[in-house]
Amino acid sequence: MAAILLLFLLSTSIISTAVAQPKHSNISLGSSLTPTGQPVWLSPSGLYAFGFYQQDKGYAVRIFLAGVQQKTVVWTASRDDPPVPSSAKNILTTDGRLILRSTRDISITDSTEKVATASMLDSGNFVLYNSDQEKIWESFKYPTTTVLQGQKLLAGTELYSSVSDTDQSKGFFCLNMQTNGNLIQYPVANYTWTEWSAYWASNTFGKGDNVSLNLDNDGRLYLLNSAGVNIKDIFIGEYDTKETIYLMKIDPDGIFRIYSYKLNQDGNRSVIYNSSSDRCAPRSMRP
Missing domain, CATH: 2.90.10.10 (Bulb-type lectin domain)
Structure with missing residues (x-):
């Protein structure tokens, strides 16, 4: 009985930790992530997250299942690039670009259109929108x-x-x-x-x-x-x-x-x- 109670408390704690992070149905220009500060943008329910995920001795930008015990990576940006250090930033810039800033600026997407907002959806899809709220890029297509x-x-x-x-x-x-x-x-x-x-x-x-x-x-x-x-x-x-x-x-x-x-x-x-x-x-x- 004690073991069952411990398992319940552990799983609840893991899910609560994910849900306790700020949720972003609308990510505005100028928003940023850092590995050791706010590392992710969560979907409204906290089920999925977009942001930094540790790999080896550094970090990569990923989408992963965050609201379950067995966290699972489902998408990775620039997956063959080496991990970045803890000083890196992921930024939705004020001029409408989604970039990873480390030793140099790396574009996260191939969109050439200016981004107005972004969203991490509960479907696991990370979406960029233009000023007319039209999708201009989404992780589901890549x-x-x-x-x-x-x-x-x-x-x-x-x-x-x-x-x-x-x-x-x-x-x-x-x-x-x-x-x-x-x-x-x-x-x-x-x-x-x-x-x-x-x-x-x-x-x-x-x-x-x-x-x-x-x-x-x-x-x-x-x-x-x-x-x-x-x-x-x-x-x-x-x-x-x-x-x-x-x-x-x-x-x-x-x-x-x-x-x-x-x-x-x-x-x-x-x-x-x-x-x-x-x-x-x-x-x-x-x-």
Whole structure:
């Protein structure tokens, strides 16, 4: 009984710590973050955070699940750049740029339009708006390792595994939503790939143009064509949606998985789908 009470208090403390940070549904020009001061901008519920996350002996700018026990990085800016020191700043400048200021100024996005405001949404999407409150950039369109509920992996885009759970630099494996309708996984390190080098595929070649990978709020993972027609269910889902969220991630071992996260005091994380049960399959394809 004492152990259960301790677990409850611990999980409550972790979630409360995230929620206690200032929440920002509207981030104004001139706002800034520092690793040792205010490190993140939280979504309104405190579930997701955008800002500094420790890596090695420095910091990187990331979006991560903050309101659960098992904090999980879902997006990383300039992921192959070295970590920055604690003196770095992340600034939404008064002239409308989102930059990382360290030894030099690094643009966080590729938007050329002037930013008026920004928001960290409860969906996990970090969005920049112009003065007309139109979206001019969003993290959902530039995925790194993860697809969140309501997010699409569009035709011609891909996910790259990270080197490890603590090093979010590009790793050895890729999940590619090809323009020919096929979703494939293949190794990327020192390797010239072809369709034949894939170690996993959806086998939907030629099933439609502009096919996208989609994740629903019940854990369902599926492919839609440009007309919105489902051409393949990769995982049926139909899991609990109460106090539970789902994400799909390509892990450092080259397998993509769907994870469920409980938002109650238990805070449990579970794997509900693996693209392969053979952990040797991705490694066997590496040079």
